[in-house]
Every structure is written in structure tokens, then in C-alpha cells.
Amino acid sequence: MTQTHPVDVLTRLFAEQGGNEYLGEPVTQAEHMLQAAACARAAGAPDALVAAALLHDVGHFTGPISGAELMAGTDNRHGHAGADWLAGLGFPEAVTEPVRLHVAAKRYLCAVEPGYFERLSEASVYTLSVQGGPMSEPEAERFAAGRYAADAVTLRRWDEAAKDPAATVPDFAHYRPLLEALVAAR
Numbered sequence: 757m758t759q760t761h762p763v764d765v766l767t768r769l770f771a772e773q774g775g776n777e778y779l780g781e782p783v784t785q786a787e788h789m790l791q792a793a794a795c796a797r798a799a800g801a802p803d804a805l806v807a808a809a810l811l812h813d814v815g816h817f818t819g820p821i822s823g824a825e826l827m828a829g830t831d832n833r834h835g836h837a838g839a840d841w842l843a844g845l846g847f848p849e850a851v852t853e854p855v856r857l858h859v860a861a862k863r864y865l866c867a868v869e870p871g872y873f874e875r876l877s878e879a880s881v882y883t884l885s886v887q888g889g890p891m892s893e894p895e896a897e898r899f900a901a902g903r904y905a906a907d908a909v910t911l912r913r914w915d916e917a918a919k920d921p922a923a924t925v926p927d928f929a930h931y932r933p934l935l936e937a938l939v940a941a942r
């Protein structure tokens with residue numbers, strides 16, 4: 757039996773569900789994730805973190821609970837759902853763990869960085885409340901000690917920046933070789 761290549765699964769997902777609106781932001785889900793990946797590339801990030809940026813919200817598509825339900829007040833834990841799903845496709849931890857932690861990273865940054873909360877979009881402020889609000893001090897300390905915390909925080913900043921309706925960035929196919937190499941190397 758031939759199995760669909762993981763990157764083909766992702767290509768189809770971006771093509772089919774990528775056009776969905778992104779939680780009330782002025783960009784689609786696919787535009788949002790492609791912009792996050794372009795930010796990562798522009799920053800000279802390693803390939804795994806570029807892939808994490810590109811794929812960070814797949815949990816809105818693949819988890820048991822949708823992004824629409826998140827906006828209706830149920831935490832869809834899309835970081836965890838996306839990370840587990842990507843691990844199942846064969847991506848290494850350097851991709852899956854920043855994805856897993858990118859929601860926690862927002863809660864962390866709101867707790868430790870003055871002015872961060874004020875810069876969040878309206879939708880992001882709303883989902884923050886559903887996701888547990890800013891971390892407490894002990895929570896933030898525990899988070900920061902984690903192996904992938906720094907990558908998750910970096911990814912989070914690109915996530916916040918990737919909501920520009922006027923941006924023009926490379927398409928999904930552009931990242932195909934990078935994704936194939938990451939899956940093959942694990």
C-alpha cells in the first residue's frame with residue numbers, strides 16, 4: 757500500500773483549509789502561516805524553526821476542536837493538537853515543540869514583557885483569556901526553563917507579526933524541500 761507523503765498531506769491541508777479565515781484577523785489561515793514562515797526565513801532561523809513557523813497553527817485544522825470553537829470560548833489547545841499531529845507525520849521535536857508551546861509563549865510574554873499585551877490584536881486578547889490569561893510568576897519561571905521555550909517565544913513574535921493583509925510572501929510549495937528534508941532526517 758502506498759502511503760501519502762507527509763508533505764503532500766500538508767500541501768492538501770493548506771490548499772483546502774488554508775483559505776479559512778484566521779480567527780477574525782484580516783488574513784486567511786494559510787496567509788498567516790506563510791507570513792510567519794517568511795518572518796522566520798528573514799530572521800535567518802534554522803530550518804526546523806522555519807517549519808515550525810509555517811506549521812504552527814495546523815492544530816486549528818487537525819485537532820478535535822476547531823478554531824471557530826476557540827473563538828466561541830473553548831480552548832482548542834491547538835498547540836498541543838498540532839504538535840502531536842506533526843509528530844505523527846514524522847517531524848522532529850525541534851519542529852513540534854515550538855508549535856506545542858506557542859500558545860503558552862503568549863501567556864508567558866504577557867506576564868514578563870511590559871507592553872506585550874498592549875500590542876496583541878483584538879482576537880489574540882480574546883483567545884488569551886480563553887487560554888488561561890497571563891502566566892503567574894512561578895508558571896513563567898517553569899516555562900522559561902524548558903528546552904524549547906526560547907524557540908517558542910521567537911515563534912510567537914512572528915505569529916503576532918504575521919497578520920498583514922498587504923504582505924506578499926512565498927507560497928507553500930517554496931518550503932517543500934525544507935519540509936521533506938526534516939521528515940527524512942528524523
Ligand code: FE
Nearest residue numbers: 788812813915
Ligand atoms: Fe498563529
